[in-house]
Amino acid sequence: MSLLHLYRLPDEPWPLPLPVIGSTLSAGFPSPADDHLDPPLDLNRHLFRHPAATYLARVRGNSMLEAGIHDGDLIAIDRALTPRDGHVVVAVVEGEYTIKRLRQQGPRLWLEPANAHYQNVEITGDMSFTVRGVVTHVIHALPPTC
Structure with missing residues (x-):
C-alpha cells in the first residue's frame, strides 16, 4: 500500500x-x-504526543483493511517511537512507501499486511529498508447511510 x-x-x-x-x-x-x-x-x-516528530499521511490501497485502515484514511505517524514487533509502521522498501505490521522473530524481519489477499514482505539484508515511524492513530469518515 x-x-x-x-x-x-x-x-x-x-x-x-x-x-x-x-x-x-x-x-x-x-x-x-x-x-x-x-x-x-x-x-x-x-492525538500527537510528539508533535515535532509526527507526520500525517493519506493511505492509498487496502492491504490493511483488517486493521481498520482503509483507502483514503489519514494516519498519524510518530517518528519518536521505537518500532517493535506488532506495531503498524510506515516503511520504505526498495524506495516505495508502505504501511504494514512489523514482525520480528529472532533475526527474521517481515512486514505483514492485514488483508488475506496480500503476502508478507520478507526483509532481507540485500534490500533497501527503513522504518519511517509508528502509526499511532487512524482517522476515517464513516460512509453515509442514506
Whole structure:
C-alpha cells in the first residue's frame, strides 16, 4: 500500500479544544443521555504526543483493511517511537512507501499486511529498508447511510 501525501505537523500545534460528553456512550441498548459535559479535550495534545516528530499521511490501497485502515484514511505517524514487533509502521522498501505490521522473530524481519489477499514482505539484508515511524492513530469518515 503506497502513501500518497505526507503532511508535517506544525512545531507548535494550535490548541483544538472540543467538548466531551461526560458519560460513555452505549453501543448496545440506548441509555438516557446525561446533559453533563467534561472539560474540553485538546485533540492535538490527545492525538500527537510528539508533535515535532509526527507526520500525517493519506493511505492509498487496502492491504490493511483488517486493521481498520482503509483507502483514503489519514494516519498519524510518530517518528519518536521505537518500532517493535506488532506495531503498524510506515516503511520504505526498495524506495516505495508502505504501511504494514512489523514482525520480528529472532533475526527474521517481515512486514505483514492485514488483508488475506496480500503476502508478507520478507526483509532481507540485500534490500533497501527503513522504518519511517509508528502509526499511532487512524482517522476515517464513516460512509453515509442514506
